[in-house]
Amino acid sequence: MFDPQKLMEATIAGDSGTVEQLVRTALERNTPADEILNSGLVAAMDIVGERMENEDMFIPEVLMAAQAMDAGVQILKPLLADDASNAKGKAIIGTVKGDLHDIGKNLVAMMMASTGLEVHNLGVDIPPEEFVAQIKAKNANLVCLSALLTTTMPMMKETIDAIIESGLRDNLKIMVGGAPVTQSYADRIGADGFAPDAGSAAKMAKAFFAS
Numbered sequence: 001m002f003d004p005q006k007l008m009e010a011t012i013a014g015d016s017g018t019v020e021q022l023v024r025t026a027l028e029r030n031t032p033a034d035e036i037l038n039s040g041l042v043a044a045m046d047i048v049g050e051r052m053e054n055e056d057m058f059i060p061e062v063l064m065a066a067q068a069m070d071a072g073v074q075i076l077k078p079l080l081a082d083d084a085s086n087a088k089g090k091a092i093i094g095t096v097k098g099d100l101h102d103i104g105k106n107l108v109a110m111m112m113a114s115t116g117l118e119v120h121n122l123g124v125d126i127p128p129e130e131f132v133a134q135i136k137a138k139n140a141n142l143v144c145l146s147a148l149l150t151t152t153m154p155m156m157k158e159t160i161d162a163i164i165e166s167g168l169r170d171n172l173k174i175m176v177g178g179a180p181v182t183q184s185y186a187d188r189i190g191a192d193g194f195a196p197d198a199g200s201a202a203k204m205a206k207a208f209f210a211s
């Protein structure tokens with residue numbers, strides 16, 4: 001039986017080796033990859049967030065936990081792929097200027113790519129003008145903005161405004177997400193979509209381009 005508690009503990013402890021071993025064992029026991037991801041790895045980061053807030057965990061430990069989570073994600077990556085369809089979207093995704101969080105954004109990129117979208121992951125701390133330049137360079141028809149800090153959420157609006165000013169807005173869809181982002185915030189800043197997790201983000205992106 002898959003024990004999400006053990007996987008959570010190893011992730012929180014930043015023990016990449018144990019995380020890898022537990023993920024492999026869970027897969028051998030036919031645990032679905034998305035269950036391992038959500039009830040073990042993602043759930044661990046929620047606890048890390050609470051501990052960070054209460055100052056029970058500090059940046060170096062949080063980074064170790066993030067690396068341990070990534071070690072598990074790398075094993076799950078091929079199994080989370082669902083290449084059943086061939087969507088026609090070309091997406092660029094990045095974390096907005098001032099924000100260095102990339103774990104969730106990378107999961108969204110991975111899940112979107114697995115639906116057949118062409119995904120260009122720009123990285124973190126991406127200024128509005130770089131998003132605009134990359135939309136042109138990649139001929140993108142989907143832009144995904146991630147923000148994890150309440151202080152960087154307004155940068156999503158600034159990025160959308162820059163896209164409008166560049167005259168490119170009408171030809172593409174914009175999705176926003178990240179822990180502090182809500183549907184009502186997405187509506188307020190003029191995004192086309194919001195999703196609370198990588199799975200629903202990928203579904204929404206796929207639906208945008210289904211013919």
Ligand code: B12
Pocket residue numbers: 042045046048049050052053059062063066098099100101102103104105107108144145146147148149150151175176177178179180194195196197198199201
């Ligand atoms: C890991 C982490 C870090 C790591 C990041 C490492 C990395 N490579 O990403 C490090 C240590 C660097 C870090 C730094 C900081 N952090 Co930090 N961090 C976290 C933590 C614990 C987990 C985030 C995470 O990876 N979650 C797991 C992933 C899977 O979830 P997710 O990111 O939410 O993504 C999912 C969805 O939101 C969605 N999604 C995400 N992006 C997108 C995009 C689109 C388009 C869509 C549709 C969906 C979508 O899908 C994802 C997958 O399901 C959170 C706590 C939390 N619970 O969020 C704090 C947290 C976000 N950090 C916080 C803070 C304060 C900071 C610092 C300011 C700390 C400091 N004093 O220096 C710095 C800021 C650095 C910067 N300029 O960005 C606060 C933010 C508080 C606030 N209200 O703004 C939090 C909430 C912790 C807390 N409770 O206090 N952090």
